[in-house]
Amino acid sequence: MGANGSSYPHSCSPRIGGNTQAQQTFIGTSSYSQQGYGWESKLYSLEHGHERPADRKKKSLGLATLKRRFIKRRKSSRSADHARQMRELLSGWDVRDTNALVEEYEGTAALKELSFQASLARAEAPSLHRDLAALYQHKYCTDVDLIFQSTCFPAHRAILAARCPFFKTLLSSSPVYGAEVLMDIDTAGIDVRMFSALLHYLYTGEFGVGGAEDTRLQNVDVLVQLSEEFGTPNSLEADMKGLFDYMCYYDALLSFSSDSEMIESCNERGAVAAAPTGGSGASGAPETPEEDLRAHKAILSARSPFFRNLLQRRIRTGEEITERTLHTHTRIVLDESIIPRKYVQVILHCMYTDVVDLGLVLRGSPSACSLGEVQALVSGGRGASTRTEEAMELYHIALFLEFSMLAQGCEDIIIESLSLDSLVPILKWSSQPYGSKWVHRQAMHFLCEEFSQVVTSDVLYELSKEHLLSAIQSDYLQASEQDILKYVVKWGEQQLIKRMADREPNLLSGTAHSVNKRGVKRRDLDVEELKEILSPLLPFIRTEHILPPNSDVLSDALKRGLISTPPSDMLPTAEGGKSNAWLRQKNAGIYVRPRLFSPYVEEAKSVLDEMMVEQTDLVRLRLVRMSNVPDTLYMVNNAVPQCCHMINHQQMAGGSGTAPSVVANEIPVPPLSVVKDMIRRLHELRHTEQVQRAYALNCGEGATVSYELQLRVLREFGLADGATELLQNPSKFFPDERFGDESPILALRQVGRCRVNSSPAMDSMITELEGVAGFHPPLPPP
Structure with missing residues (x-):
């Protein structure tokens, strides 16, 4: 039900699913088209008598179709108006200036794509395969010891029994907790290393990387013999799903309480269930109290550092030995105000399968949760939680448990529900310190893409000043400057009316004489107070780009004093002419x-195509466009690390004093190996064709391209955006290390085939003329 979207190489591919189509989606599906997020539900309710869905659909079809036609006509009319305004602007331009504008647009488009990929980037969540590999390596909470050729292999009974019929039969004869089981394998040629690789395969579904045992396990004859003796396992996902469904060999019970003192006491003492484990066998375990939930300590410790630390603490206190002696399960008492019982099945299901299924939420469970403020923030006082609200609350629980897979699944559910109705609540939630920065970036992208729809709805007046400011600062906002100015002023007027309503006496509140009832005329608004409300916003409206130049919206803002300085193209220059704010050179x-x-972009390209058809000879004379900056200034000294576009050589050469341990005064410096991996990733991105093109199209602004790449790498490695200095100047933090001698020059560029700031129309014309003129203009690196 989602869309394929985490297109960056380090994206995770976890899944969200369930038994019903309405409740399942896939983690990592965070991309979306410009038409919006989410989907249209195909389910129908049969609550209204025996009326069939098709009958009701026919009744509303005519009105809905008419409404869609009006909306489509209105949108196409507005788009045509914008195109006409751009065409009128370009009517007096020559082909060189028009081409320069198209080049500017193409450079911005390349930056937008890099910015979008950076906004999608996030650290890869450890998958079930990866966590089980770590579990096998570190031997957390093992409950059986396999003895093979005098070597002990601590293992987990439940995982081996679920994965392999041979071990299921073998371990059923040794049900005692912590039993030692002698292994007798008939397959010839199996030694200790190969047996370890076989266990690794059972845990991960993958053969280990490197080593002689891998080559032997990939031999067909050996695999056939092993399958005859051990049986052929299903996929890891299928076997773990079966383990979750039947809970064979479970050794932990999850209980819930609201008594914090009792919770702390039980977890410190390692309170245990009263039922013995001896009769669990392969078919399950003895009955447990209905309010307790079964689990496996191996899975809990593998997927969540919170549970791992809790169980390790109990081992250090000796409670593990007591449990082995008494043959009892470990009871973990959870604080229901932090982890409500209604979400535990969702958490466990994700631990065993990497799938987030909100259909497992016990919606009738009266859980008292300290995170209820999340619901209050987004629900506006409604009683029942929506799917989005449940995902928000579950996201905080995932952070508490340090369970990244669950957290990212919740983020994706929230983004899939993103629409005009849910935009403001999601922005409010994601802006809080406890919110998701990744969700906030996607919500802001949605706001910028759908800004024209947002401003024509009541959603505009619900936006906070901070979110509106962030939107109008963007180069990628999908709205004309005239509309931005118009609706920003409307937003400010509405904020002023709210202030007036808040200031009126309580006796008038809610009566026919209140501001909300009788309304406020525009002439009654205090212009000075309106200017104070709009003062943070108006400087970021690009009045020089308002079309048409004689806009009534702009004239009205100037008359009211909201804008004190007219656009620069309305004022004469020192040379006596007029400047052109659309062109960098003029x-x-x-x-x-x-x-x-x-x-605007599409119309500018269309006009350029028409001009180039009409003025081929003129284009021939103006093909050469040399850079205003000498080529030598683009070159970077070989001593500069390849991770940097611009770097301070004095800082590199200094090396005096102790290297700082934090970045931006608060972010701990990661280990050197991680920094080298980050620099390697940055180098890999820089040499992609897309990034090379972005550098070429943004000649002289390579630092902006580099910054987007640095943000992407930081987010892929789970670091805050403020740590960019770590990539810009790594020698400051590791003065004794060299991070590469290659300067960041466009290595993939082909001389004579790639040009600075070349538009598609201009490229096609150059291709046609090269055969005649043999013209190959030089291309300086960015």
Whole structure:
């Protein structure tokens, strides 16, 4: 039900699923089209008598179709207006200026793609295979010892029995906790290393990497003999799902309480269940109290550091020996105010399968949760929790348990539910310190992409100033500057009306004379207070790019004093002419990129194509576009690490004093091996064709491209965005290390085939003329 979207190489592929189609999706499916997020439900309710869904659909079909036609007509009309305005702007331009504008748009588009990939990046969540591999390596909570050729292999009874029929039969004859089982294997040629590789395969479903035993296990004859003796296991996912369903050989019980003192006492003393384990066998275990949930300590410790530390602490206190002696299960008492019982089945299911299934939530369970403020934040006082609210609450539980797979699954569920109705609650939640930064980035991307729809709905007035400010600062906001100015002023007027309503006496509140009832006329609004509300926002509206230039919206804002300085292209320059704020070369002041507004971009490309057909000879004369910056200034000294685009050589050469242990005064410096992996990943990204093109299209702004790459790498490795200095100047933190001598030059560029800031239309024209003119312009690196 999701869309395939985590396109960056380090994305995880966990899954969310369930028995019903309405409740399942896949973790890691976080991309979306520009048309919006989410989906349309195909389920129908039969609560209204015996009326069939098809009958009701026919009744509403005419009105719905008419409504869609009006919406489509209105959207196409608005898009046509924007295209007409851009065409009128370009009507007096020559082909060189039009091409320069298209080049600017293409550079911004390349940056947008890099920015989007960076926003999708997040650390890879450890999968079930990876956690079980670590479990086999570190031997947490083992309950059986396999003796093979005088070598002891601590293992987990439940995993071996679920994965292999041979071990299921063998271990059923030795049900005692901590039993030693002698292994007698008939297959010839199996030694200690090969037996260890076989166990590793049972835990992970994969043969170990490297080593002679791997080569032998890949031999067909050996595999056939092993399958005849041990049986052929199913996939790891299927066997672990069966282990979750039947809970064979379970050795832990999860209980719930609201008494914090009793919880601490029980977990410290290692309180145990009263039922003995001796009769568990292969078919399950004895009956347990209905309120307790069964689990395996091996899975709990493998998937969650919280449970691992809890169980390890009990081992250090000697409670494990007591349990082995009494043959009893370990009871773990959970605080229901932190981990509500209604979510535990979802948590366990994800631990065993990597699948988040909200259909397992016990919605009738009256759990008292300290995270109820999340529901209050997003529900607005409604009683029942929605799927999104449950995912938000479960996300916090996943962070508490340090269970990344569950946390990322909840993030993806939240994003799949993203729509105009849920946008503001999700933005509010994700903006909080306890919210998800990854969800916030996706929600802000949705706001920028769907801004034209947001501003024409009541959602606009629910946006906070911070979120609106972040949106209008973006180069990728999908709205014209005129609409941005118009609706930002409307938003400010609505905020002023709210202030006036809050200031009125309580006697008038709710009466016919209140502000909310009688309304407020525009002339009654205090312009000075309105300017104070809008003062953080208006500087980021690019008035120089408002179309048409004689816009009534702009004139009204100037008359009211909301904007004190008219656009620069309305003022004469020192040379007596007028500047052009759309072009970098003809701008009078500080240049600001025009936003990547799709109707403008498409129309500019269309106009350029028409010009180039009409003015082929003129294009031939103006093909050469040399860089304003000498080529030598692009070159980077070979001593500069390949991870940096620009770096301070004095800092590299300094090396005096002790290397700092934190980045940005709060982020611990990761180990050297991690930093080298990050730099290697950055080098790999920089040499991709997409990034090379972004450097070429943004000549002179390579630092911006590098910054997007650095953000992406930091997020893939789970570090905060503030740690960019770690990649910009790694020698500051590891002065004795060298991080590579290759300078960040576009190695993949082919001389004569790639050009700075070349548009598709211009490329096609160059291709046609090269055969005649033999023209190959030089290309400086960014």
